[in-house]
Amino acid sequence: MSSFLILNAGSSSIRFALYRGDDRLERRLHGKVDRIGLSGTCLSFNDPAKNQQCSRRMTAANHPAATEYLIDWLAGQEGFDAVTAIGHRVVHGMQRSAPEWVTPALLEDLHRISPYDPEHLPAEIALIEAFARRYPKLPQLACFDTAFHQGMPRIAKLLPIPRRLEAGGVQRYGFHGLSYAYLMEALSRMGAPAAAKGRVIMAHLGNGASLAALRQGQCIDTSMGFTPASGMMMSTRSGDLDPALAFYLSGSEAMSPAQFQHMVNHQSGLLGVSGLSSDMRDLLAAEAQHSGAAEAVALFCYQARKWIGAYAAALGGLDVLVFSGGIGENAAPIRWRICEGLGFLGIEIDESRNQTAAGIISSDASRVCVRIIRTDEEVMIARSLRRALDPN
Numbered sequence: 375m376s377s378f379l380i381l382n383a384g385s386s387s388i389r390f391a392l393y394r395g396d397d398r399l400e401r402r403l404h405g406k407v408d409r410i411g412l413s414g415t416c417l418s419f420n421d422p423a424k425n426q427q428c429s430r431r432m433t434a435a436n437h438p439a440a441t442e443y444l445i446d447w448l449a450g451q452e453g454f455d456a457v458t459a460i461g462h463r464v465v466h467g468m469q470r471s472a473p474e475w476v477t478p479a480l481l482e483d484l485h486r487i488s489p490y491d492p493e494h495l496p497a498e499i500a501l502i503e504a505f506a507r508r509y510p511k512l513p514q515l516a517c518f519d520t521a522f523h524q525g526m527p528r529i530a531k532l533l534p535i536p537r538r539l540e541a542g543g544v545q546r547y548g549f550h551g552l553s554y555a556y557l558m559e560a561l562s563r564m565g566a567p568a569a570a571k572g573r574v575i576m577a578h579l580g581n582g583a584s585l586a587a588l589r590q591g592q593c594i595d596t597s598m599g600f601t602p603a604s605g606m607m608m609s610t611r612s613g614d615l616d617p618a619l620a621f622y623l624s625g626s627e628a629m630s631p632a633q634f635q636h637m638v639n640h641q642s643g644l645l646g647v648s649g650l651s652s653d654m655r656d657l658l659a660a661e662a663q664h665s666g667a668a669e670a671v672a673l674f675c676y677q678a679r680k681w682i683g684a685y686a687a688a689l690g691g692l693d694v695l696v697f698s699g700g701i702g703e704n705a706a707p708i709r710w711r712i713c714e715g716l717g718f719l720g721i722e723i724d725e726s727r728n729q730t731a732a733g734i735i736s737s738d739a740s741r742v743c744v745r746i747i748r749t750d751e752e753v754m755i756a757r758s759l760r761r762a763l764d765p766n
Contacts, residue, residue: 465498515758523551609652
């Protein structure tokens with residue numbers, strides 16, 4: 375039985391999954407290499423034989439070291455010798471609207487556009503090239519997070535800056551597209567009419583956080599724009615900031631552009647506001663005793679609520695609100711606080727359903743259906759890989 379290897383490289387982790395290559399796409403192995411570059415680097419994975427999560431310490435000071443370790447480890451896993459193709463999540467694809475097979479020309483173009491997303495693209499390219507060196511005969515497919523948003527209206531893509539910059543690719547792109555595509559498919563499978571015809575807001579809330587507004591199944595706007603650091607605040611990313619802040623800090627803090635880039639991507643968001651942690655679980659546990667934690671949680675919920683209000687206005691109303699991502703799927707207090715005060719939109723949460731993370735957490739009286747859907751970016755890549763290998 376053939377297998378597909380799915381890889382998802384982030385700025386500090388590499389997620390992986392192994393799927394059967396038939397119509398069932400059964401996941402046989404999954405896990406991640408986490409906290410790359412820190413002393414706590416480890417590999418965690420599900421052990422099908424023991425039906426439990428396992429982890430092992432490893433030494434990987436950077437992505438190349440972690441990649442080589444992962445390749446060696448995967449080579450020893452049952453079923454890896456049956457891998458016939460590899461699928462990658464690639465965060466930025468510029469104007470591309472569909473997955474593409476990795477070719478020398480595509481790699482050359484990805485290297486060219488790396489400055490558009492220096493936090494993700496270099497690591498993703500390095501992962502592709504490392505597997506190409508070790509397994510040159512295995513075809514590799516690149517699936518772009520930006521592709522889902524290519525159909526947005528032009529007005530939602532424009533940035534209010536000089537028009538000449540648009541020719542160089544400076545525009546709003548949107549990200550988390552693989553997650554949103556999965557959520558739309560899941561809504562359709564649930565028989566939700568709004569998935570195809572209604573007004574839907576999706577909140578992908580995790581280490582990276584964004585929202586998307588959809589009408590008749592098409593994305594009309596999304597909170598992340600030119601880079602994944604924009605939009606609402608995240609675990610360590612700032613979200614939208616006054617652009618003059620960069621100039622101010624260059625003088626007051628002697629902060630270079632590279633230092634500013636590092637700050638807004640790795641030292642801001644929940645971590646920056648709380649001064650304690652980037653993990654929402656830590657902040658919820660500490661907020662009663664720690665004012666920074668309480669303010670970080672409050673600001674996160676406030677910003678998400680504002681985005682929902684803005685997108686309800688853009689959509690002319692709201693039929694379905696979907697929570698997803700690590701925070702959206704698992705943090706009941708966050709879902710409650712975000713929806714609190716949105717009764718004017720017709721949102722009413724059932725507290726017991728919310729606490730138990732039921733599929734639908736809105737009350738029977740709510741005009742808006744509020745759902746929790748567990749996202750799965752890896753299976754979307756596997757589906758794209760299967761379609762690319764067998765278009766018929």
